[in-house]
Amino acid sequence: MKTTTSRISIPTILNVGRGNLADVGAAVRKSGFSNAVLCFGSGMVQLFGESITDSLQKANINILRLFEQDNNQIEYLAGFAYGIPAHTQVIIGVGGGRVLDMAKYISFVNNLPFISIPTSVSNDGFSSSGCSLLVGGRRRSVPAKMPYGIIVDINVIKNSPEGLIYSGIGDLVSKITAVYDWEYEEQNNKGMVNDFAVMIAKKSVNSVVRMDIQLNIRDEFFLNELVDSLIMSGIAMEIAGNSAPASGSEHLISHGLDSLLEKPYLHGIQVGVATYLMSKVQDHRAARVTKFLVETGFFRYVKSLQIQAADFEKAIDIAPTIKPDRYTYIHQEDSRAFAKRLLKEDPILADTLI
Numbered sequence: 028m029k030t031t032t033s034r035i036s037i038p039t040i041l042n043v044g045r046g047n048l049a050d051v052g053a054a055v056r057k058s059g060f061s062n063a064v065l066c067f068g069s070g071m072v073q074l075f076g077e078s079i080t081d082s083l084q085k086a087n088i089n090i091l092r093l094f095e096q097d098n099n100q101i102e103y104l105a106g107f108a109y110g111i112p113a114h115t116q117v118i119i120g121v122g123g124g125r126v127l128d129m130a131k132y133i134s135f136v137n138n139l140p141f142i143s144i145p146t147s148v149s150n151d152g153f154s155s156s157g158c159s160l161l162v163g164g165r166r167r168s169v170p171a172k173m174p175y176g177i178i179v180d181i182n183v184i185k186n187s188p189e190g191l192i193y194s195g196i197g198d199l200v201s202k203i204t205a206v207y208d209w210e211y212e213e214q215n216n217k218g219m220v221n222d223f224a225v226m227i228a229k230k231s232v233n234s235v236v237r238m239d240i241q242l243n244i245r246d247e248f249f250l251n252e253l254v255d256s257l258i259m260s261g262i263a264m265e266i267a268g269n270s271a272p273a274s275g276s277e278h279l280i281s282h283g284l285d286s287l288l289e290k291p292y293l294h295g296i297q298v299g300v301a302t303y304l305m306s307k308v309q310d311h312r313a314a315r316v317t318k319f320l321v322e323t324g325f326f327r328y329v330k331s332l333q334i335q336a337a338d339f340e341k342a343i344d345i346a347p348t349i350k351p352d353r354y355t356y357i358h359q360e361d362s363r364a365f366a367k368r369l370l371k372e373d374p375i376l377a378d379t380l381i
């Protein structure tokens with residue numbers, strides 16, 4: 028029995044705003060760091076290198092090393108992590124999910140604080156303790172630790188490719204089905220929810236899906252809410268001590284696709300489609316999920332990717348085997364049969380997938 032209150036790690040630096048890449052140095056200095064290693068994703072030095080290195084130099088932060096790469100194979104990173112200079116005090120990652128996961132992992136291995144500076148928000152990884160790495164060539168979730176700092180420049184996110192924004196939208200909306208799966212697990216005496224994590228996860232998604240979204244996805248207010256909510260989703264996982272508040276049957280379907288496809292689609296794209304499907308299977312807030320995904324243009328975008336319904340069908344069968352210890356809707360045979368039927372019969376899915 029657990030009788031103590033929960034203790035969690037939360038980021039010390041949290042700065043979401045416009046034009047704040049110029050403030051990175053001041054934020055790092057305020058925390059007392061003077062020796063940093065910078066990891067940029069491919070192409071990111073050209074875009075953001077100057078503003079970030081200028082800001083660090085102005086704040087008298089020594090840049091011990093500056094890397095630009097996107098190799099997220101765990102076998103490679105384990106060796107790479109040991110090459111970090113001994114007097115490094117902080118590791119700063121700048122770019123998309125891949126480089127942030129890489130920098131998060133090498134910080135974890137070196138027991139150093141990590142500052143996460145996402146240049147796109149395609150999932151909640153920039154604010155969570157886990158990372159997604161290639162293990163034996165396949166995308167897998169690997170434990171690491173919560174970033175020490177999160178700095179998000181909304182101007183930068185606003186200019187990121189629409190597919191990445193849609194992926195963030197898909198990953199966020201999944202809290203609706205994930206939390207419902209978690210509660211279902213508890214109702215069936217197969218697990219226990221953490222009420223605080225449930226509250227945070229619900230609040231995070233509701234603040235976005237309840238917005239009046241007759242707007243474009245590059246609206247700054249919308250993006251600010253999306254970013255804040257993805258951060259809260261990362262915190263909900265930290266409170267729970269596992270990914271359950273942010274990852275249910277819809278994520279298992281996405282993991283099924285990851286294990287199946289040579290080139291999987293963006294995480295949040297797969298998850299968003301699976302959330303729509305599972306909200307219908309669960310018969311839970313399906314109208315809200317539908318309205319949100321239709322009005323943001325999510326399905327219109329997904330249609331352009333020409334994703335095969337047959338792949339989803341296979342992924343549905345694989346899904347329960349990904350986490351056999353969990354007990355979500357997708358672990359039920361009749362739910363899987365219903366989900367597969369929806370792939371063919373649901374008008375939105377029939378129109379979106381090929």
Ligand SMILES: [Zn+2]
Nearest residue numbers: 150151198298
């Ligand atoms: Zn996710």
